Amino acid sequence: MxxxxxxxxxxxxxxxxxxxxxxxxxxxxxxxxxxxxxxxxxxxxxxxxxxxxxLNPDLLFKNYLWETGVSSSNIKILKNLLLKLKKLGINKKSKIIEIASNDGSFIKILKNKFSSKVVGIDPARNLAKKANQQKIFTINNYFNFNFSKKIKYKFSKFNFIFARNVVAHVKNPNEIFKGAENILDDNGIFIVEVPHLLSILNQNQYDNIFHEHNGFHSLKSISDLCKLNKMKIFDVDIINSQGGSIRCYISKIKSKKIISIKVKKILNLEKKSKIFSNxxxxxxxxxxxxxxxxxxxxxxxxxxxxxxxxxxxxxxxxxxxxxxxxxxxxxxxxxxxxxxxxxxxxxxxxxxxxxxxxxxxxxxxxxxxxxxxxxxxxxxxxxxxxxxxxxxxxxxxxxxxxxx
Ligand SMILES: [Zn+2]
The missing domain is CATH 3.40.50.720 (NAD(P)-binding Rossmann-like Domain)
Incomplete structure (x- = not known):
């Protein structure tokens, strides 16, 4: 077991x-x-x-066939995210890293729009190669705590870290959180997107269950991961991605960021919906x-x-x-x-x-x-x-x- x-x-x-x-x-x-x-x-x-x-992650992710940026629904979700990032202070001085950056199409948009410095990391050889060919600097590797030390040595800390649709994919999500905390600037923001367990259970989306998806997250489970790794959720959006996802805005535990009322609301909604009841x-x-x-x-x-x-x-x-x-x-x-x-x-x-x-x-x-x-x-x-x-x-x- x-x-x-x-x-x-x-x-x-x-x-x-x-x-x-x-x-x-x-x-x-x-x-x-x-x-x-x-x-x-x-x-x-x-x-x-x-x-x-x-399973061995190489079986699943070394040659990955899912490319970002194909559907127009995704583009709309992206536009809203860009507006939010602007409010959160992203600018040309921002240093950004995306964990599981796929073919680099997301950080490429950030680079073009805000002139920020961007770095990607992705285990898929085919996708990292494609990103690098388009001059989006991408490291071909898995992200974990150990590797975050190397990244910190080379790039120091980051103002924004993205982990979109990847936390659910890894065997040990604590590695991503611990690694992110290690390279996050004291005032930096770590943005995590995961399909929402609430939608999966309420809409019977069992087609989400396959070997790439190790975990099915709630705001509670992301909050648990934060607590175990010296961080906190200060804001959250429900987004219409992957059949209903949550986008969590996370900071270091000591950060002075004010916690949005939305965080408590969604945590309560999860409890009321009994998604943790046997x-x-x-x-x-x-x-x-x-x-x-x-x-x-x-x-x-x-x-x-x-x-x-x-x-x-x-x-x-x-x-x-x-x-x-x-x-x-x-x-x-x-x-x-x-x-x-x-x-x-x-x-x-x-x-x-x-x-x-x-x-x-x-x-x-x-x-x-x-x-x-x-x-x-x-x-x-x-x-x-x-x-x-x-x-x-x-x-x-x-x-x-x-x-x-
Ligand atoms: Zn547990």
Whole structure:
């Protein structure tokens, strides 16, 4: 048995989800791929929700196929963040580091807009290389406390540190917090974004459970991490990213920053919503099982009536949901995705070819199941031609539903 990622105490199983192939492992050929166990658990002591499987991170992140900056919904979220950063005093003197900077597209925007000095760090060789080619200085490595000492030696301290969608991805989140505290200026701000456990539980988003996602965070769990690492949350925003995320603004514990009323409000909301109650967590298991069956039944009913079904979205979420619900080539003809890194490849564990959405046509599709449902509006808008010719969309959450 493995202990809690945050407080190191015992964890308890919520649901065993069987075995799935790694959701980022797209292959050039149809292959029988290795599958890995996955289960959801919670900590008896601090209630942090987490998977218990710990894979070698190189398997997951060395060649990472998720690039930032593809969807237009993300751009809107980004614009609001830029406004907030301006208020928080970001300027040309600011020194900024982004942990898991991906292809550098976020810090590139900060560099262009505020003329700040930016550094990125990312373990994916392909993405770090791409960033460096575009003159965004990027270190190809994992960020942890030990490595933060090297960074401090070379760059001294930072005014802004970003960790967007990475805290949930690491085995030991304390390493990120301890490392960030080490290189954070005394008046600096550490900004953390994570999918919100509240949305995951309330909207039944179990497609978030895969090997890249070690933990499912609440404001409470981020607050626990801060307390363990000499920091505090002084502000928080709920953002419409990844199906509902929280963006936490963190400072050193000794900082004089005033704590926003929003922090207390969201902590209270989490408590009131009972997301740490044993019953609600145990109940999640039955919600997952019934949703998964409903989705499979809907698709197989359509298939039996001779309908042709394809999928939009080859994100990790989609690959997890397909495998949990046994949606494979017996039901689905194609998977469409804008990412050029995935087109022409086969989906992990389900072996369906990924194609460019330009090829979406009423000739060979009756129903398009949207697995990148967090950007469904954008997709429906983009595929107007398909729907005007009688094509229909299916959205999986909160309940599988056909929409016109
Ligand atoms: Zn714990």
């Amino acid at each position: 493995i202990n809690c990622r945050i407080c190191n105490r015992k964890i308890k199983q919520i649901v065993n989800l069987g075995k799935i192939s790694l959701v980022g492992n797209f292959q050039k050929k149809r292959l029988k791929q290795k599958k890995y166990k996955i289960s959801l658990n919670y900590c008896i002591f601090c209630k942090h929700v987490q998977i218990s499987e710990r 019953n609600k967590l145990k109940n999640f298991k039955y919600k997952i099982i019934s949703h998964s069956k409903n989705l499979y039944n809907l698709l197989s009913k359509l298939k039996k009536r001779g309908k042709k079904i394809s999928i939009y979205g080859a994100s990790g979420k989609g690959q997890a949901l397909m495998q949990f619900s046994k949606i494979d080539k017996n039901l689905i003809d194609y998977v469409f995705d804008k990412s050029k890194l995935k087109q022409g490849f086969f989906t992990p564990g389900t072996n369906i070819k990924v194609r460019d959405p330009k090829n979406i046509s009423r000739n060979d599709i009756d129903y398009l199941l949207i697995l990148s449902w967090n950007i469904k509006k954008e997709i429906i808008q983009q595929e107007k031609k398909f729907s005007s010719m009688g094509g229909k969309f299916i959205v999986p959450f909160p309940e599988p539903k056909i929409i016109n």
